[in-house]
Amino acid sequence: MRHAHSNYSTDEWNRPLSEKGRLAIEALPKVFSKVAINVVISSLYRRAVETVEGINRNLAVILIEDFKERTISLQKADDFHGEVLKAWTILTIN
Numbered sequence: 001m002r003h004a005h006s007n008y009s010t011d012e013w014n015r016p017l018s019e020k021g022r023l024a025i026e027a028l029p030k031v032f033s034k035v036a037i038n039v040v041i042s043s044l045y046r047r048a049v050e051t052v053e054g055i056n057r058n059l060a061v062i063l064i065e066d067f068k069e070r071t072i073s074l075q076k077a078d079d080f081h082g083e084v085l086k087a088w089t090i091l092t093i094n
Contacts, residue, residue: 001051001052003017003021003045003048003050003051004017004020004021004022004024004025004050004051004054005017005018005020005021005024006018006021006047008077008080010075010076012069013044013045013046014046015045015046015047016046016047016050017047017050017051021047021050021051022050025050025051025053025054026054028051028054028055028056029054029055029056032055032057037055037057037059038059039059039062040052040055040057040059040060040061040062041061041062041063041064041067042061042062042063042064042067043063043064043065043067043068043069044063044064044065044067045069048067049061
């Protein structure tokens with residue numbers, strides 16, 4: 001699953017969940033109540049770890065360094081959502 005909402009920041013590794021994200025993870029125990037979960041794996045991004053901890057199964061979270069976000073910009077993006085769209089758009093060359 002993808003991490004819950006976080007506010008854009010240039011600090012990719014330590015960006016925490018936003019208030020909206022924190023509210024969303026409160027629903028995770030109910031959402032996953034009928035799902036057997038034996039292992040929880042996450043990237044090292046703070047927002048990802050905070051999200052999976054919301055599952056609340058008392059399972060240790062296994063952190064995988066190679067689970068990484070796509071680099072959107074090497075500097076602060078004035079239009080973050082526009083940059084995300086560009087990063088994920090496939091260009092067709094005629």
